[in-house]
Amino acid sequence: MxxxxxxxxxxxxxxxxxxxxxxxxxxxxxxxxxxxxxxxxxxxxxxxxxxxxxxxxxxxxxxxxxxxxxxxxxxxxxxxxxxxxxxxxxxxxxxxxxxxxxxxxxxxxxxxxxxxxxxxxxxxxxxxxxxxxxxxxxxxxxxxxxxxxxxxxxxxxxxxxxxxxxxxxxxxxxxxxxxxxxxxxxxxxxxxxxxxxxxxxxxxxxxxxxxxxxxxxxxxGVELGPVDLTDVLKEELGKLEDRYGYVETEANIPDGVYVRADELLKRVFSNLLDNAVEHNESGHPSVTVSVSTSPDAVEVRVADNGPGIPEAERDLLFETTTGKTDHGIGLTIVARLVDRYGGEVELTETGPDGSVFTVTLPRADSEPDGEGPQRQSVTA
Structure with missing residues (x-):
């Protein structure tokens, strides 16, 4: 001293x-x-x-x-x-x-x-x-x-x-x-x-x-309103198959599931799905998307059969500075968007048999409540 x-x-x-x-x-x-x-x-x-x-x-x-x-x-x-x-x-x-x-x-x-x-x-x-x-x-x-x-x-x-x-x-x-x-x-x-x-x-x-x-x-600021999560997930899975014709996809998605978000919600799942394939070293990559609901929230699980994420990178996956992991800026964008929707994203499982990312979002009614989209300030 x-x-x-x-x-x-x-x-x-x-x-x-x-x-x-x-x-x-x-x-x-x-x-x-x-x-x-x-x-x-x-x-x-x-x-x-x-x-x-x-x-x-x-x-x-x-x-x-x-x-x-x-x-x-x-x-x-x-x-x-x-x-x-x-x-x-x-x-x-x-x-x-x-x-x-x-x-x-x-x-x-x-x-x-x-x-x-x-x-x-x-x-x-x-x-x-x-x-x-x-x-x-x-x-x-x-x-x-x-x-x-x-x-x-x-x-x-x-x-x-x-x-x-x-x-x-x-x-x-x-x-x-x-x-x-x-x-x-x-x-x-x-x-x-x-x-x-x-x-x-x-x-x-x-x-x-x-x-x-x-x-x-x-x-x-952000205008949030009801978004059809079912349509978003099905559309993004279709795009994934377009981009990677060799990927196997499986979906368990109920019809008529709405969450409070905006037009950029699809970027959350396009990045997660791309990430599941791009870093998958198996000969036959597969991605499974499943959705479960509760009265107030919707949980989406995106699972892959990749090699898992190294322990040294797990705490840095959602860092705002790029280049800290091999997963680039995609997961950073996911974290930013989910946060502005009032939700959470986390790596819930990872290992030699694959990884699972879980996204939790606020549930919404299928129709606007009559008061219009809720505007809130965000810092992205």
């Missing part, structure tokens, strides 16, 4: 030493039976010394627990010691010009000067350090706000650029797929692949739209 970080302890010790001097004076007066030396000036000095000693000890203890940095705490100590020495020097000069009536008064005068000077210096130093701390925080906040604004502008630019390029490319892919479908026979085996290409181009267009919706929700 550096000396700077012990500034508060030094002040407490200094106050204790001055208190010890005061106690020693009383003991000496009592033992030597020289109470006649006590006069009004000496008593006034004692009365005014005690608050300074208490403030010095309490202030030192508080300083040690404060949020001030060690360097700032040391500056407070320097203020206290400097003021004590300076005030003592002034009073010594007065004692030389107006000599005390006896040595006891001289000692009391010096002790009083040190305690009052140290306490006053502590107050000055502490409030100065706090002012500096606030100024530094304000400057950092200003810099961070500027950096955030710069990043936001760059994000807006990149988003616009990406949407423009992706939408144009998706439109070209979809257009050529339609041309080829029109020139192909439906009995041609390639016709099915063209249909998949067309659907994937449409999905790519929808993804760019969802990115825009997600960015808007950050600034404007």
């Amino acid at each position: 550096s000396f700077d970080s012990r500034a508060g302890a030094v002040l407490v010790g200094f106050g204790a030493v001055l208190g010890g001097i005061l106690a020693t004076e009383f003991i000496w007066l009592t033992v030597s039976r020289q109470l006649y030396l006590v006069n009004t000036t000496y008593l006034i000095g004692i009365v005014t010394t005690v608050p300074g000693l208490v403030g010095l000890v309490a202030g030192g203890a508080y300083l040690s627990r404060s949020s001030l940095s060690p360097a700032q705490q040391f500056k407070v100590l320097k203020w206290s010691v400097g003021a004590a020495v300076g005030f003592l020097a002034v009073n010594v000069s007065l004692m030389l010009t107006m000599p005390p009536s006896n040595p006891l008064v001289a000692v009391g005068w010096a002790r009083w000067s040190l305690s009052i000077g140290a306490a006053a210096g502590f107050l000055i130093g502490y409030y100065e350090a706090r002012a500096v701390q606030r100024a530094v925080k304000a400057e950092r906040a200003s810099i961070q706000a500027k950096e955030a604004e710069d990043r936001r502008e760059m994000l807006d630019y990149l988003n616009s650029l990406l949407r423009h390029e992706v939408l144009n490319t998706a439109a070209v892919i979809s257009g050529y797929a339609d041309l080829l479908k029109n020139r192909s026979d439906e009995d041609d085996p390639a016709y099915e692949y063209l249909d998949i290409i067309d659907r994937q181009a449409t999905e790519l267009t929808g993804t760019t739209r969802d990115v825009r919706l997600l960015l808007q929700s950050v600034e404007e």
Whole structure:
């Protein structure tokens, strides 16, 4: 521990030493039976010394627990010691010009000067350090706000650029797929692949739209309402089979299950389903989706037969910083979206036989309640 970080302890010790001097004076007066030396000036000095000693000890203890940095705490100590020495020097000069009536008064005068000077210096130093701390925080906040604004502008630019390029490319892919479908026979085996290409181009267009919706929700809040979870899950399972023709899927999904969410709910399950296949090293990957309901909540289990998730990565799966695990940003998006719906997502099982992710969402009526979607602010 550096000396700077012990500034508060030094002040407490200094106050204790001055208190010890005061106690020693009383003991000496009592033992030597020289109470006649006590006069009004000496008593006034004692009365005014005690608050300074208490403030010095309490202030030192508080300083040690404060949020001030060690360097700032040391500056407070320097203020206290400097003021004590300076005030003592002034009073010594007065004692030389107006000599005390006896040595006891001289000692009391010096002790009083040190305690009052140290306490006053502590107050000055502490409030100065706090002012500096606030100024530094304000400057950092200003810099961070500027950096955030710069990043936001760059994000807006990149988003616009990406949407423009992706939408144009998706439109070209979809257009050529339609041309080829029109020139192909439906009995041609390639016709099915063209249909998949067309659907994937449409999905790519929808993804760019969802990115825009997600960015808007950050600034404007979220409108939540009843969403047909049954349709969402069946649609996402169909897309999964389009993307990975070799995957086996199994579903246990009741009809007419609604949850309180928004248009981006499908991104929760598209990411979970993609994650279940992309990191599956088995020769025959399979994914099982099951849904169970209660009066207030809906639980969705997404299970795979993959190799499981390493223990070192389990606590980092939903981290907001990408690159910490092999699972990328997909699970981060899942966690963000589920949180804004007022739900929970967790890894409930994992091992050599596969993993299970469980998503719990608030249940909703199949029809709006007449009050319109509930708007709530979110931070994504």
